[in-house]
Amino acid sequence: MASLRPLSRGPFLLLLIFFVFSLSLLRPIQGNGGSDGGGGGEEFSEELLLKPLPDRKVLAHFHFRSAAPPSAANGRHHHLFPKAIAQLVQKFQIRELELSFTQGRWNYERWGGSDPISTRNAKPPGVELWALFDLPTEEIDPTWKNLTHALSGLFCASINFLESPTAYSSPYWGFLSNNGNLRYGALPREAVCTENLTPWLKILPCRDKAGIASLLYRPSIYKGYYHSQRLRLLSSESKGIILEQTLTVVLQPNSYTSSLLSSSDAQLQPSWSLSQLFKKEMTGKCVLAKSSKIFLELERGLLEKIVEIRDDSWSNSFFDLFPSPDREIKELENSNGQVGSSLYEYKVDNSNENKPLDVGITWKLPLVWSSVHAPFQASRFLMGSGNERGSIAISLQSTQTHDQYFGDLNDCTVPVIVLQVVPWYVKVYYHTLQISIDGKPQTLSDVIEKIQVTPSEDKLLPGTLEIMLRFPCSMLSATLSLDFDKGFLHIDEYPPDANQGFDIPSALVTFPNIYSSRSYPDYDVSDDSSLLHNLQEKYLVRSYTEVLLVPLTTPDFSMPYNVITFTCTVLALYFGSLLNVLRRRIGEEERLLAKKDSARPGLVPLLFSRLSSKLKGRKLLLKVVFVALVAVVWHYFLNSS
Amino acid sequence: MAEIRPYWALAAAAALGFRVLLLILFPGDLHLGSRPEVATPLTSLRRLSEGYWLKQSSMSPYAGSMYHGSPLLLPILGPLTAERTDGQPAHFYCSLLFVVVDFVTAMLIRATGQKLLLSRRQSLEYLNLPKLVKNSANINAGDLASLIYLWNPLTIVTCLGLCSSPIDNLMVVLTIYAACSRLAPLAAFGYVLATHLSLYPAILILPVILLLGYGPDAPPAKLFLHKSSNSDGKDPSNNDESRSAVTTHKPVRCFSRRPVVHFMIWVSIWSCYVLFLCSIYLKGLGGLQEMFKKTYGFILTVGDLSPNIGVLWYFFAEVFEFFRNFFLIVFHVNILFMILPLAIRLKHRPCFLAFVYTAISAMLKSYPSVGDSALYLGLLGLFANELADMQFSFFLFFGYIGVSLLSPVMHNLWIWRGTGNANFYFATGLVYSCLQTVLIVESVSTMLKHDRMLRKHVIA
Numbered sequence A: 001m002a003s004l005r006p007l008s009r010g011p012f013l014l015l016l017i018f019f020v021f022s023l024s025l026l027r028p029i030q031g032n033g034g035s036d037g038g039g040g041g042e043e044f045s046e047e048l049l050l051k052p053l054p055d056r057k058v059l060a061h062f063h064f065r066s067a068a069p070p071s072a073a074n075g076r077h078h079h080l081f082p083k084a085i086a087q088l089v090q091k092f093q094i095r096e097l098e099l100s101f102t103q104g105r106w107n108y109e110r111w112g113g114s115d116p117i118s119t120r121n122a123k124p125p126g127v128e129l130w131a132l133f134d135l136p137t138e139e140i141d142p143t144w145k146n147l148t149h150a151l152s153g154l155f156c157a158s159i160n161f162l163e164s165p166t167a168y169s170s171p172y173w174g175f176l177s178n179n180g181n182l183r184y185g186a187l188p189r190e191a192v193c194t195e196n197l198t199p200w201l202k203i204l205p206c207r208d209k210a211g212i213a214s215l216l217y218r219p220s221i222y223k224g225y226y227h228s229q230r231l232r233l234l235s236s237e238s239k240g241i242i243l244e245q246t247l248t249v250v251l252q253p254n255s256y257t258s259s260l261l262s263s264s265d266a267q268l269q270p271s272w273s274l275s276q277l278f279k280k281e282m283t284g285k286c287v288l289a290k291s292s293k294i295f296l297e298l299e300r301g302l303l304e305k306i307v308e309i310r311d312d313s314w315s316n317s318f319f320d321l322f323p324s325p326d327r328e329i330k331e332l333e334n335s336n337g338q339v340g341s342s343l344y345e346y347k348v349d350n351s352n353e354n355k356p357l358d359v360g361i362t363w364k365l366p367l368v369w370s371s372v373h374a375p376f377q378a379s380r381f382l383m384g385s386g387n388e389r390g391s392i393a394i395s396l397q398s399t400q401t402h403d404q405y406f407g408d409l410n411d412c413t414v415p416v417i418v419l420q421v422v423p424w425y426v427k428v429y430y431h432t433l434q435i436s437i438d439g440k441p442q443t444l445s446d447v448i449e450k451i452q453v454t455p456s457e458d459k460l461l462p463g464t465l466e467i468m469l470r471f472p473c474s475m476l477s478a479t480l481s482l483d484f485d486k487g488f489l490h491i492d493e494y495p496p497d498a499n500q501g502f503d504i505p506s507a508l509v510t511f512p513n514i515y516s517s518r519s520y521p522d523y524d525v526s527d528d529s530s531l532l533h534n535l536q537e538k539y540l541v542r543s544y545t546e547v548l549l550v551p552l553t554t555p556d557f558s559m560p561y562n563v564i565t566f567t568c569t570v571l572a573l574y575f576g577s578l579l580n581v582l583r584r585r586i587g588e589e590e591r592l593l594a595k596k597d598s599a600r601p602g603l604v605p606l607l608f609s610r611l612s613s614k615l616k617g618r619k620l621l622l623k624v625v626f627v628a629l630v631a632v633v634w635h636y637f638l639n640s641s
Numbered sequence B: 001m002a003e004i005r006p007y008w009a010l011a012a013a014a015a016l017g018f019r020v021l022l023l024i025l026f027p028g029d030l031h032l033g034s035r036p037e038v039a040t041p042l043t044s045l046r047r048l049s050e051g052y053w054l055k056q057s058s059m060s061p062y063a064g065s066m067y068h069g070s071p072l073l074l075p076i077l078g079p080l081t082a083e084r085t086d087g088q089p090a091h092f093y094c095s096l097l098f099v100v101v102d103f104v105t106a107m108l109i110r111a112t113g114q115k116l117l118l119s120r121r122q123s124l125e126y127l128n129l130p131k132l133v134k135n136s137a138n139i140n141a142g143d144l145a146s147l148i149y150l151w152n153p154l155t156i157v158t159c160l161g162l163c164s165s166p167i168d169n170l171m172v173v174l175t176i177y178a179a180c181s182r183l184a185p186l187a188a189f190g191y192v193l194a195t196h197l198s199l200y201p202a203i204l205i206l207p208v209i210l211l212l213g214y215g216p217d218a219p220p221a222k223l224f225l226h227k228s229s230n231s232d233g234k235d236p237s238n239n240d241e242s243r244s245a246v247t248t249h250k251p252v253r254c255f256s257r258r259p260v261v262h263f264m265i266w267v268s269i270w271s272c273y274v275l276f277l278c279s280i281y282l283k284g285l286g287g288l289q290e291m292f293k294k295t296y297g298f299i300l301t302v303g304d305l306s307p308n309i310g311v312l313w314y315f316f317a318e319v320f321e322f323f324r325n326f327f328l329i330v331f332h333v334n335i336l337f338m339i340l341p342l343a344i345r346l347k348h349r350p351c352f353l354a355f356v357y358t359a360i361s362a363m364l365k366s367y368p369s370v371g372d373s374a375l376y377l378g379l380l381g382l383f384a385n386e387l388a389d390m391q392f393s394f395f396l397f398f399g400y401i402g403v404s405l406l407s408p409v410m411h412n413l414w415i416w417r418g419t420g421n422a423n424f425y426f427a428t429g430l431v432y433s434c435l436q437t438v439l440i441v442e443s444v445s446t447m448l449k450h451d452r453m454l455r456k457h458v459i460a
Helices: A005-030 A083-092 A116-121 A137-155 A159-163 A194-202 A218-222 A256-264 A274-278 A300-307 A530-536 A560-583 A586-598 A603-616 A619-640 B005-025 B045-056 B073-081 B092-126 B130-136 B141-151 B153-160 B165-180 B184-198 B200-214 B221-234 B236-253 B257-281 B287-294 B296-301 B312-318 B321-337 B339-345 B350-364 B370-383 B393-417 B422-459
Strands: A043-052 A058-068 A094-103 A126-133 A182-187 A226-236 A240-251 A291-298 A319-322 A327-330 A342-347 A360-363 A376-383 A389-398 A413-422 A426-437 A448-454 A463-472 A477-486 A502-504 A508-516 A539-544 A548-550
Touching: A043 A530, A058 A116, A058 A274, A058 A530, A083 A094, A083 A137, A083 A226, A083 A240, A094 A137, A116 A240, A116 A508, A116 A530, A116 A539, A126 A137, A126 A159, A137 A159, A137 A182, A137 A194, A159 A182, A194 A218, A194 A226, A194 A240, A218 A240, A218 A274, A274 A360, A376 A508, A376 A539, A376 A548, A389 A413, A389 A426, A413 A477, A426 A463, A426 B045, A463 A477, A560 B312, A560 B321, A560 B339, A560 B422, B005 B092, B005 B141, B005 B153, B045 B073, B073 B092, B092 B141, B092 B153, B092 B165, B092 B221, B092 B370, B141 B153, B141 B370, B153 B165, B153 B370, B165 B184, B165 B200, B165 B350, B165 B370, B184 B200, B184 B257, B200 B257, B200 B321, B200 B339, B200 B350, B221 B422, B257 B287, B287 B296, B296 B321, B312 B321, B312 B422, B321 B339, B321 B350, B339 B350, B339 B422, B350 B370, B350 B422, B370 B422, B393 B422
Parallel strands: A043 A291
Antiparallel strands: A043 A058, A058 A240, A094 A126, A094 A226, A126 A182, A226 A240, A291 A342, A319 A360, A327 A342, A376 A389, A389 A477, A413 A463, A413 A508, A426 A477, A448 A463, A502 A548, A508 A539
């Protein structure tokens, strides 16, 4: 009997194992969120924020967030979180990383400069990459090089150009305060296109097959005025790895209705909807996403106008939002009693193939408003002409919005941090730094609070200037200028289109005391919308300046042989003639000449006699024959082999 | 040739006055400091003030590949180049200092010339060539050379052009003067500083040793031997007189070791002292190793390819990376290679040898400027008597004028207007090198001819 027992237990155990196994197999498929505790708590959420801009354009901000809580299996097995990214974080010990691909320039004046969307998502043109490492200082640079290669493989971009030490820098406090473990690099000329988007979408669990990402219709997003695709990684012991992928596009809607109406009134905003912008409607969420929402944001400036007529905020005499939102989330009014912006939430869960969701806005009356500006608008330009020297000027123009940021104007000052990285062939003279406020030159020590210069080394290091300035709040404009000499490069160091010029990456202007954040009193933590969470986070207001194009003189690329031969000829001339002068002994030559004059035969007989005298020895003849023989044999040998 | 001496003081004062006048009339408007012909990456005062600024903000002055000069110049010139707020134009005092430096250089050239003249007169008298002495007695080479140096437009441009070459030139001239006067400590001081400032004067060690050992220039030693044997044999009646002459001249032609040994000891003392000062100044900022790498290393590897009056910048901008080291060696060995043949052939004329070395290094150095040409053209004046029948002098004179007029034009066409290209400017550099070659070769051959002529006179 005892021997029969295990036999009867066997099928039951097998069944149990099969059941558990099938459950674990099913888990990733049914794992919509971490509610069932499956998938190791990995989460994914997708959100889209739409916002009409004052200049008749539309901002669409896609936000995807994946999180992998700390677990032993990180980097080996994942349910939702992209394994490649987890391995990247593990291998290179990344604490924070941000990679952005941008095309076009964010228009700070029209699209806003101090709201959370613009401070986070306005990026310099081209590629920008920065990373904070959790490594000892001496290992950071090699790790950075490996990281750039890994990323360039992952995203099909030439991020590996950031590997060379001339391309990246390590700012101390101008970008983020850190203790030497930050590396920052930018490639202003990198062209961004769909080959960078495809690998970026591959990281998403549903790719662009379902959910919000399915809206990414390539022709319409690359037709936009601004396109910035961003990837941000945060990793910590307690929270695990958080991956945020955002895509920000500024589009120009052109619908039939708006074009008809705008002919009668140019000021009327164009009406738009998802199907018009992206040629697609929402037909259900990505099933793996925990939450899937679309927000439509109306700015403070816009709402202020509507509040005056005490109308319903989403369906009024100016415009209609359609369909009507599931919820309205209002921003907390600020201390002056001004209205805040509003978010209108649409849940994608309710939509399906039969009942698609097509969020949009229809304008009925023209409305003019302006977006929220940063206290100063930064721009940068080159001065001087010619290819020998010039100067870089960074100018800050006040946007006349002091009352929003500072209370008393009389003795208030505003700190501004400028980070400027210049490649080594732009040789900046840091002692020529000049700062003028409202056109009046200032003594540097009065304005500069902190300065950190890392001068460039030829072919080794870019120059980095980090400077913290303190300006009076009532200032209208300020200008920083630095003189530089243009370098002359070796013929191989020029890019293929040398005459186009060289790009200086954008400077970054940060306002360390001014934060962009919104507070939503109705916001519910249980909502767990990561986009809302981000909007509420405190974030420094920063703005990037333009990329500068510096033309450098070129040598003649077709000349290397000529130059080498000419120079060597001159040298040979010098060497030969000087040695000749030193060697000559005029007296002896004269004596020799005198001797020869007495009995001088003609040139031909002389040559003949010399030749015959040499041939008489027979040795030479033998030598000549021998050499000829060797040559023939050699030739034969070479040909046969 | 008219008598220069009475007018010398007047002409020199006029030259200095002219400089000060230019300085006052165009305060900073001449922009000579940014001309590639005047200021090189090694000597530019703009770079020096960047180095000074870096030092003031407690960074190594060599950080940033800007400054490549000596650390000793920083505390001297640095404060003078810093921006002034009390109304005086920036660099005004610095330029005034360079005017003084130019004056001192001219005085030293003049003193050297007088020493040379004395030695020449003595030796010619000993060789019994009164005709030659009389011919040349009126040309005071020292006065002429110092006036050439002071009134040379290249010197004036260098002086006002905000570069440190006047100081380099002063040190070279000081070395030659002190060696002529057999002042071993001073010669060692000049030699060490000149080498420290611009490396190339290191090759002057041979002429300096010859000067200290044999004394200033004289006709070849063979002639004296010939003369003394002749006078011993042929002229018994005149025996006493010639013997006394021999005894007076004997130390001139004998190699005396004492000053040379002194010189060597002083060189080591001064170089230790200079290195000590440098290491104090650079304490905690990279030290001497960085200094050598950024000064001598920068000179030897031709790291900066910005255009200058020479030919090497374009050569190294165009040459294939693979051959770069080979050609670096070739160009530097070219300078060294000629040292020995010249020293063997011209050992009786160490001062002239020093001039030839200076001219060769001015032509072949990695960052040449017109300041170097100003120096050797000034020294050329010292040998006005010997080189009186030099060939091609007309061609050379107008060649120099042509190049110095064309070079700024070509540079402007290429850099500022963009209508020319680099080859235009490089061509003037090539022509300039050719001119210098012709000058060097012709002066050497004329000097050798002169010696031959003396020999003929003595034998005849």
